[in-house]
Amino acid sequence: MRDALLEFSKTFLKAECSTVGKKEYEGPLSDYFDSWEKDEYFGCRSFDEAESEMSRRNINFLLSKARYSYGDIDVICGGDLLNQCVATSFAASGTGIPYFGLYGACSTIAEAFICSALFIETGGAHNAVGFASSHFCSAERQYRFPLEYGSTRTPTAQNTVTGSGAYLFTSDRCGVRVKNALIGRIIDKEITDANNMGAAMAGAAADTVLRYRAASKDEMDSFDYIITGDLGREGHEIAAELLRRQGFTAGSRFVDCGMLIYDAEKQDVHSGGSGAGCMSSVLGAYFISRMRRGEIKRILAVGTGALLNPNSVLQKKTIPAVAHAVCFERED
Amino acid sequence: MDNKQYGEYVKSREKRSPIVKNCFNAFITGGTICLAGELLAFGYESAGASAEDAPLYVLLTLILLSGVFTGIGFYDKIAKFGGGGALVPITGFANAMAASATESRTEGLVNGTAVNLYRIAGPVIVFGTSASVIYGVIYYFFGG
Amino acid sequence: MRFLRAFLIGGALCVPAQILIDKTKLMNSRILTGYVVLGVILGGAGIYGAFADFAGSGAYVPLFGFGNTLAKGVKEAIDSDGAIGILTGGLTGAAAGITAATFLSVLWSLIFKSRQK
Missing domain, CATH: 3.40.47.40 (Stage V sporulation protein AD)
Structure with missing residues (x-):
């Protein structure tokens, strides 16, 4: 279950x-x-x-x-x-x-x-x-x-x-449907650096993607994009590496909203964007809209969260992370 | 990969801050602020202040200027460039207080500004006075 | 010459802080408390005075100077008032700076508004 x-x-x-x-x-x-x-x-x-x-x-x-x-x-x-x-x-x-x-x-x-x-x-x-x-x-x-x-x-x-x-x-049938979802579990990679949340979340993102792959009986190839929320460049590269070591290479279909929203060269944003507004603004604006135009068919949205608070950081606690996956599909 | 290996992997791939460049910037920034202080000291001395009093006037002037620069949103730009060079001079101390005070104004003058004024600068005063008390005890009993 | 000395020494005193920032991920407030406590120690040990004569604002503008002011205040207060100076001296010495920074910060909060860059 x-x-x-x-x-x-x-x-x-x-x-x-x-x-x-x-x-x-x-x-x-x-x-x-x-x-x-x-x-x-x-x-x-x-x-x-x-x-x-x-x-x-x-x-x-x-x-x-x-x-x-x-x-x-x-x-x-x-x-x-x-x-x-x-x-x-x-x-x-x-x-x-x-x-x-x-x-x-x-x-x-x-x-x-x-x-x-x-x-x-x-x-x-x-x-x-x-x-x-x-x-x-x-x-x-x-x-x-x-x-x-x-x-x-x-x-x-x-x-x-x-x-x-x-x-x-x-519940009225229309353009895009929510096909299925997988609730993530908390993954704590024992990262304590609040300035490297990407590394803290990468483990959770990889875990959820792998669990989704196992549960979906390898439908992964049918996704146009597997989109993580806000791992940033650092976390996204780590997640890709974790997935590769488990035998799953998503290549250029594996993208991150935190990397897409800013221009890393011109805007001073370090590793990329983060925050609850990151995936929520990018997913609809950039991916769902392209889905509606027929450019893409299926996406897996993997929302990633670093579950810290300012006191837990000062108490030198680790940063637990979670990632939930939701599949969106265009209705033809 | 267990968590220990993961931590090492994450550390190994972290992009390092350009430390030589940062130190150079810190040196230039800190040096410039101190140079400004020395110019002010020269000015005050020329205006008749004693060499004893001039440093205090300089510090007060720098605290004032740092507050204005913080208010117009310029000090954090200096700090972005200068890092430690903007942090260590007294201007960094004044910046921490002015920034905390200004941002907390939305919660009211008493519960916002006043409560949060020392949020960042507080530890400096706490540890400074505590250290001075310990020094005082030593000085009093064992002489200087 | 005094200007060059202030520039070089003041700048040099900021470099250790930058190294700590880059190498240790230490929070700013920890670095600053370290500087102040070191200033108290150097001032108390009597090393600071001669150094300040040489470096001018290069010595007293960095936070070491704040520590030295505290130590100097304690020493003077003990010399003139005895044991009570242990408690009264530090903040008496630093009174002008702390009061100015506090009062001005309240003033700034009434004048300025935080902005995103």
Whole structure:
């Protein structure tokens, strides 16, 4: 049971929407995002409010794309990186939609996919929204130092993405369907360096991909892309190596949202992007949209999360990690 | 690959920071800040300050300037280039306080700014005063 | 000459911090506490004074100088007031710097706003 895939038969992805910050918009994927904001405060007083505002706008945009209103949505679930998930709660407040707050660090969006799909499969919802966000400035406050403080970072460090991605799932047959999913288990490679989260998450990503491969009876070749969330260059190369040692070589089909969102040469982002907003904004904007245009057929989205908090780092604890896999497929 | 081997593998492939270049930048940055201090000292002395008092005026001026540079978002750029060269001078200390104070303003002047003001700079004062007390005890009982 | 000395010595004193940053992943605050405590020791041992005369701001602008100020304050207070100077001397010596940095930081928080670069 625990190593079997969660098979979905009636969950479809009706629409997706991504809103990002200035730095993300200046990256190579600028043409794909639905909207962006140059003000890091999003017109609000604090960075925490800004993150909620970003998600709120993005959800409204998502619903307007699908010509839905709040009243059409049966459940909304999502998460972010702030203490007690407040950015998400404020974003969903006022919508009147039954709400579930999730936390899986940067893997949150994969949790939201699986959660939404389960609601729809069980008949608990006709329409469900899943979303996740992160904001560079609020995450820096949460995990590191004040913005204006002159601190230096190592080459393996990653840059938190300012972005929010929202996805509208429905039981009405349409363009893209959620085929199956595999819930990851916690993998702790005993990495303690919070500036190398890629290495901490690579083990979890590899574990989930290998378990998925075993459970799917080697359907791996049919994927156009196997997409990890935010391993960054460092973590992605390590994960590829771990997979290779287990006899699985994905080659150029194995990509990472954290590497795609920024231009590593021109933008000062060290190992790449990270954060709950990374996969959530890139997957829909870049991959699902190409799926809808018929350029690709099947993808495996592997959301990766490093489950640390600032105190656990100071206590010199290791960084446990988790990765959840979700398969999206175009309906023909 | 067990976790120990994994840790070694991860370490072995980590890109190293360009330490020689970083040290050079730190040297230039720290040196420039101290040079600025010396120019200020020269200025204050020319204006009539005693050689005894000038250093204090210099430090206060640097604390002021560092705060302004922090506020306009320039000090962290200096630090990005200079690393330790921007950290060690008194300006780095002032930067840590100004940055913590400014960012925490959203939680209020008392519970935000005041509570978090020493978040980064606090340990310097805690260990500095503690060390000075230990030194004082030694000096008092055993003479200097 | 005094300018060159300040530049060279001040710059050189920052290099060990950079080596620690790159080699040990030590957090900034640990490095700075190390500098201050070392400053107290050097000041207390009486080495710092002659060095500061030679290097000028190259010696007192880096955080060693802050440590030295604390040690010097304690020494002077003990000399004039006796044992109570152990407790009063350090912060008395550093009072101007700490007060200025504290007050100004409150002021900055009222004037400036954090920005992403």
